[in-house]
């Protein structure tokens with residue numbers, strides 16, 4: 001759906017944010033930016049009436065999401081033929097300590113994406129997707145690696161899901177106490193939360209001549225992980 005040059009996912013009863021709807025967004029720019037600044041998602045699906053929610057890595061190409069795993073994985077075996085799935089991604093931006101328990105909260109950005117999960121069955125497409133799984137995180141890294149063996153590729157399944165509907169929900173308000181509570185002698189604060197990279201630890205078994213490639217410069221000590229991920233995404237999928 002396109003209007004005023006803003007492309008959005010269609011909205012219906014499944015993905016319309018009802019609770020605190022002013023925090024909701026459906027435009028590609030907001031949703032894709034959140035998806036590209038993360039690598040961990042939770043995939044929800046139902047097998048024989050039992051709900052499951054599996055944490056896993058994912059990556060995006062346009063409106064298509066990919067995730068992968070062992071060919072023997074129950075999740076992947078059961079999500080291969082168009083089963084409905086919901087993939088969520090969450091960033092916590094701050095802890096909010098208010099003047100009463102009810103108003104304690106967190107600032108966050110999250111996405112819920114809905115679609116049908118399918119196996120990537122074409123061999124060439126599967127191999128391309130597996131290259132992008134690495135290169136999306138670490139641009140141009142596959143070219144520096146030993147080639148994957150036939151057995152390694154066979155042992156891996158790749159699932160894709162075209163996003164049919166999606167929503168973002170974003171809380172930025174920090175402390176939101178009841179007006180009368182600001183007069184109470186109670187300490188309150190907002191604690192920002194960041195996932196920051198630590199100092200890289202080279203493998204102790206590196207051969208002496210092997211140095212860290214400059215393509216990893218985006219992953220440096222003290223940098224927020226989401227900045228590194230977003231930058232790597234842009235390098236891997238330039239417009």
Ligand SMILES: Cc1cc2nc3c(=O)[nH]c(=O)nc-3n(C[C@H](O)[C@H](O)[C@H](O)COP(=O)(O)OP(=O)(O)OC[C@H]3O[C@@H](n4cnc5c(N)ncnc54)[C@H](O)[C@@H]3O)c2cc1C
Pocket residue numbers: 014015016017018019020090091092106108109110111112166167168169
């Ligand atoms: C880190 C974090 C902590 C939270 N803590 C709480 C909590 O303690 N208590 C609480 O009630 N809620 C909390 N929320 C909000 C929670 O995710 C739901 O938005 C809320 O519970 C309303 O759920 P609902 O199904 O009634 O929403 P509805 O508005 O009925 O959901 C309808 C549709 O809106 C969209 N939607 C709803 N929530 C989200 C979301 N978070 N992200 C993207 N799309 C969404 C989906 O498409 C969903 O199908 C938290 C969210 C985050 C990210």
